[in-house]
Amino acid sequence: METTPTNRSGSGRHSPSRRGLKKSWWFKFLVTISITVLAALVVAPTALNIDIEKSWLPFKKKINLGLDLQGGVYLVMGADFNKVYSEVVKRTVDSLITGAAQKGVNCNLQDLVPGRDADDPAVLVECASDAARKQLYDILKSDYEILRIVQDNKLTYGLALTKAYRENVRERTISQSIEVVRNRIDEFGVSEPVISSRGTDRLSIELPGVKDVEHAKELIGRTAKLEFKIVDNESMSPDEVAALVSDIEAKNNVRYKEGEKFSEYAQRINELAKGKIPAGTEIAFQREDVRHNTQTGQAPGFGRVPYLLKARTEVTGDDLKDAFATMDPTDQRPIVSLSFNAKGTQNFDRVTGENLHKAMAIVLDGIVHMAPVIESRISNGQARITLGSYDNQAALREAQDIAIVLRAGALPAQLDFLEQRVVGPSLGLDSIEKGKLASMIGCLAVFVFMLLYYRGSGLVADVSLIINVLMMMAILVALDATLTLPGIAGIALTVGIAVDSNVVIYERIREELRAGKPIVLAVESGFDKAFRTILDANVTNALAALILFNFGSGSIKGFAVTLIVGIVTTLFSAVFFCRMVFDFYLEKCNPKRLSI
Amino acid sequence: MLEILPRNLNFDFVGKRYFFLGLSLVAVLATVVLLATKGLNYGIDFSGGAEVQIKLKNEVETSVLRGYLDKGGFENLVLQQLGDPAQREYLVKFKSENDSVIQAAGKKMESVLGAHFASGEFEVQRVDVVGPQAGKELRKSGFLSIFYTLVCILVYVVFRFDLRYGPGAIAALFHDAMITLGIFVLTQKEFSLQIVAAILTIIGYSNNDTIIVFDRVRETLRAHPGRSLEDNINRSINETLSRTILTSVCTLLVVVALMIFGGSVIHDFAFTMCVGILVGTYSSVFIASPTVIFLTHWQEGRRKNGSQQRV
Numbered sequence: 001m002e003t004t005p006t007n008r009s010g011s012g013r014h015s016p017s018r019r020g021l022k023k024s025w026w027f028k029f030l031v032t033i034s035i036t037v038l039a040a041l042v043v044a045p046t047a048l049n050i051d052i053e054k055s056w057l058p059f060k061k062k063i064n065l066g067l068d069l070q071g072g073v074y075l076v077m078g079a080d081f082n083k084v085y086s087e088v089v090k091r092t093v094d095s096l097i098t099g100a101a102q103k104g105v106n107c108n109l110q111d112l113v114p115g116r117d118a119d120d121p122a123v124l125v126e127c128a129s130d131a132a133r134k135q136l137y138d139i140l141k142s143d144y145e146i147l148r149i150v151q152d153n154k155l156t157y158g159l160a161l162t163k164a165y166r167e168n169v170r171e172r173t174i175s176q177s178i179e180v181v182r183n184r185i186d187e188f189g190v191s192e193p194v195i196s197s198r199g200t201d202r203l204s205i206e207l208p209g210v211k212d213v214e215h216a217k218e219l220i221g222r223t224a225k226l227e228f229k230i231v232d233n234e235s236m237s238p239d240e241v242a243a244l245v246s247d248i249e250a251k252n253n254v255r256y257k258e259g260e261k262f263s264e265y266a267q268r269i270n271e272l273a274k275g276k277i278p279a280g281t282e283i284a285f286q287r288e289d290v291r292h293n294t295q296t297g298q299a300p301g302f303g304r305v306p307y308l309l310k311a312r313t314e315v316t317g318d319d320l321k322d323a324f325a326t327m328d329p330t331d332q333r334p335i336v337s338l339s340f341n342a343k344g345t346q347n348f349d350r351v352t353g354e355n356l357h358k359a360m361a362i363v364l365d366g367i368v369h370m371a372p373v374i375e376s377r378i379s380n381g382q383a384r385i386t387l388g389s390y391d392n393q394a395a396l397r398e399a400q401d402i403a404i405v406l407r408a409g410a411l412p413a414q415l416d417f418l419e420q421r422v423v424g425p426s427l428g429l430d431s432i433e434k435g436k437l438a439s440m441i442g443c444l445a446v447f448v449f450m451l452l453y454y455r456g457s458g459l460v461a462d463v464s465l466i467i468n469v470l471m472m473m474a475i476l477v478a479l480d481a482t483l484t485l486p487g488i489a490g491i492a493l494t495v496g497i498a499v500d501s502n503v504v505i506y507e508r509i510r511e512e513l514r515a516g517k518p519i520v521l522a523v524e525s526g527f528d529k530a531f532r533t534i535l536d537a538n539v540t541n542a543l544a545a546l547i548l549f550n551f552g553s554g555s556i557k558g559f560a561v562t563l564i565v566g567i568v569t570t571l572f573s574a575v576f577f578c579r580m581v582f583d584f585y586l587e588k589c590n591p592k593r594l595s596i
Numbered sequence: 597m598l599e600i601l602p603r604n605l606n607f608d609f610v611g612k613r614y615f616f617l618g619l620s621l622v623a624v625l626a627t628v629v630l631l632a633t634k635g636l637n638y639g640i641d642f643s644g645g646a647e648v649q650i651k652l653k654n655e656v657e658t659s660v661l662r663g664y665l666d667k668g669g670f671e672n673l674v675l676q677q678l679g680d681p682a683q684r685e686y687l688v689k690f691k692s693e694n695d696s697v698i699q700a701a702g703k704k705m706e707s708v709l710g711a712h713f714a715s716g717e718f719e720v721q722r723v724d725v726v727g728p729q730a731g732k733e734l735r736k737s738g739f740l741s742i743f744y745t746l747v748c749i750l751v752y753v754v755f756r757f758d759l760r761y762g763p764g765a766i767a768a769l770f771h772d773a774m775i776t777l778g779i780f781v782l783t784q785k786e787f788s789l790q791i792v793a794a795i796l797t798i799i800g801y802s803n804n805d806t807i808i809v810f811d812r813v814r815e816t817l818r819a820h821p822g823r824s825l826e827d828n829i830n831r832s833i834n835e836t837l838s839r840t841i842l843t844s845v846c847t848l849l850v851v852v853a854l855m856i857f858g859g860s861v862i863h864d865f866a867f868t869m870c871v872g873i874l875v876g877t878y879s880s881v882f883i884a885s886p887t888v889i890f891l892t893h894w895q896e897g898r899r900k901n902g903s904q905q906r907v
Contacts, residue, residue: 214703417699418730427721434859442853453598489854489862496850500843507839533811537804543748544800551741556793
């Protein structure tokens with residue numbers, strides 16, 4: 001922003017000069033023209049409702065409509081962490097005591113320590129002797145840095161989780177919940193669902209176009225089903241299975257389409273494959289993450305790698321106690337560590353014994369997530385999955401992903417529905433129409449008012465407002481922002497607020513003219529003196545809008561975004577653009593009177 | 597030149613400051629009393645509950661519809677018609693202690709209406725459900741965000757002007773927020789998330805007018821250090837008055853259009869903005885600058901007392 005201070009250097013300009021416009025003016029002009037054209041091109045698909053696939057326009061993006069405009073379901077779920085914490089502290093202390101017992105240290109797990117904050121539960125451990133207590137203390141200090149002692153009475157300890165670990169548990173629980181919910185929703189067949197964490201213990205789910213909230217809630221709320229199944233590579237090789245599936249797809253014209261339920265597709269394939277695969281086996285698919293594949297241009301959805309599995313479920317998620325990603329102490333490579341309960345340990349022992357060197361598929365809700373090979377018989381209920389040989393970072397990420405999948409069945413946090421907002425598609429359309437109409441009437445009123453009150457200068461202000469709206473819309477499209485009904489109101493409101501800047505400038509110019517200043521000087525000092533005021537005013541607007549953005553959710557966030565964007569574009573259009581037009585007019589026309 | 601105010605207007609705003617400050621003080625106190633006694637009519641965003649908007653194809657007596665819903669087992673329901681009666685749009689609100697009851701509101705409405713109307717004759721357009729716990733938290737974060745906004749603006753104004761101006765600006769903004777709340781208590785209009793959003797916007801916007809005046813005050817004080825503070829401030833207010841009014845009028849044009857044509861969803865939002873802009877314009881003239889005068893005199897008084905004691 002160029003704001004030359006009011007000095008006498010400009011005074012030469014109010015004598016009629018033939019030297020034309022300065023270079024800097026041409027630069028400004030060029031900037032304005034390019035910005036306006038660019039903005040118009042970006043906005044065109046949205047404004048004219050052009051089919052972006054077929055258009056010749058360079059920018060193939062349309063503004064996203066919020067749920068309140070296109071209809072859909074918005075849900076907020078909260079996880080009950082107090083329950084999760086008390087489960088985790090019990091389980092951790094249990095494993096501490098089991099470990100100690102193997103070393104001959106005799107301690108017992110008692111109940112939860114009463115009267116503690118629900119978000120920081122502790123359990124009591126009673127030791128048989130003072131010696132046992134000391135040994136337990138040593139184990140605790142060396143191996144369990146995630147526990148802290150909150151009570152210490154003779155033979156008993158009160159043990160709680162450290163704050164850092166509770167934080168870790170919370171994050172894990174949320175990311176696991178998001179993963180579970182995402183799996184559920186993929187099953188529901190919604191295009192472009194948005195699932196994200198909100199605050200510390202919430203997740204919000206946006207399902208555009210969905211109407212049946214009950215069904216959605218049912219699907220989301222259901223517990224994940226985790227199964228371990230043996231891969232059958234003896235009856236058919238993986239290539240044969242893949243060939244069979246393509247054959248079935250081609251012959252019966254079965255294709256998985258985005259938005260279809262994946263389980264239904266898998267079921268159809270299995271029905272059609274009956275007789276072609278051995279009895280007691282089934283085909284399941286591994287999902288490849290092709291959500292973000294921009295290179296191959298593959299549409300988001302499921303990549304399908306078929307597996308032939310023995311239908312019998314060997315071990316279920318109920319038998320899994322915990323799973324987490326960690327480093328192998330011997331070679332520092334990421335692994336997934338699994339621990340099973342008593343029944344799971346027994347089953348796992350048998351299955352790994354019987355199926356040595358075969359692959360065991362980890363199946364979550366019917367979808368294969370990975371199929372590690374059983375390398376040895378596992379009898380102690382502590383399994384580990386080693387990952388492929390790529391770099392450690394990627395392997396650790398994958399280990400974490402798998403741990404999440406595994407825990408999804410094993411450690412469900414209680415998720416409660418806290419908020420639900422459903423907008424039917426017709427109301428959304430109606431809202432758009434009314435919002436548009438009201439905004440246009442409001443803007444038109446402002447335009448007319450400015451024309452009547454400021455005449456020629458009012459016209460300049462009106463043009464600057466149009467450019468302002470154009471730029472705002474373009475930035476919203478470019479930012480992938482979501483347009484909501486309050487957002488539409490926000491655009492209109494921005495026009496109302498932006499015009500204030502013009503009013504401030506014009507009133508100042510009038511004042512300077514009344515004081516007897518020549519036109520050029522009056523305009524110059526009008527812009528310069530008004531600039532500070534305009535900047536201050538817009539900064540406070542922006543402060544409020546930023547806080548609103550932080551506070552609001554959904555449609556209100558959309559409003560805050562439009563306000564913030566509007567403030568930026570207002571500074572450009574009201575100050576930069578109008579100044580440019582005035583400079584041109586004064587220079588070229590050298591008017592005796594200013595139409596203001 | 598078309599002008600809304602006569603030139604060389606010189607209304608004695610500052611001289612009447614006790615009257616207007618008193619008036620506003622009474623209004624703010626009345627709001628506090630109203631908030632404590634009558635209280636805000638919290639919408640489901642803050643109190644928890646369910647809100648279902650339905651649209652019927654054919655005309656039905658409101659009492660008949662209410663009968664259906666009562667029999668359908670909606671507890672303590674409020675039924676209201678939205679906008680144009682010809683549209684046959686209704687809003688059904690109800691609160692319940694039982695979370696599972698309100699969570700199933702949409703489904704229940706479908707089945708109750710389904711029992712009396714053929715499918716296609718009714719439509720559940722919108723369902724909003726907020727659990728009681730979520731409501732409490734939203735209320736807290738709503739009021740906190742208003743508080744944070746005031747603090748941020750205070751800091752900014754103090755930083756940009758000086759210590760005497762900050763409290764003046766905040767007094768005006770606090771005043772605006774309070775009066776708007778007061779009007780919500782008086783009218784018992786529903787207080788929702790959108791209203792908090794509107795109040796936050798007003799706080800940001802209403803400060804614009806105050807800044808216009810303050811900027812002028814500062815300028816006038818520099819240009820005429822000889823004149824009394826009261827005189828300088830009064831001139832500044834008068835000189836910027838047309839600006840203060842014009843900017844508000846422009847924004848009001850938009851807000852009123854939104855209020856009349858924007859449909860039921862943004863009506864209350866626009867109404868709040870409307871009230872806020874009017875009150876904000878008043879306060880930037882009658883509250884902000886007089887507060888600066890009081891603070892300056894108080895500061896000077898303290899300085900005098902301080903020097904006397906030292907002597």
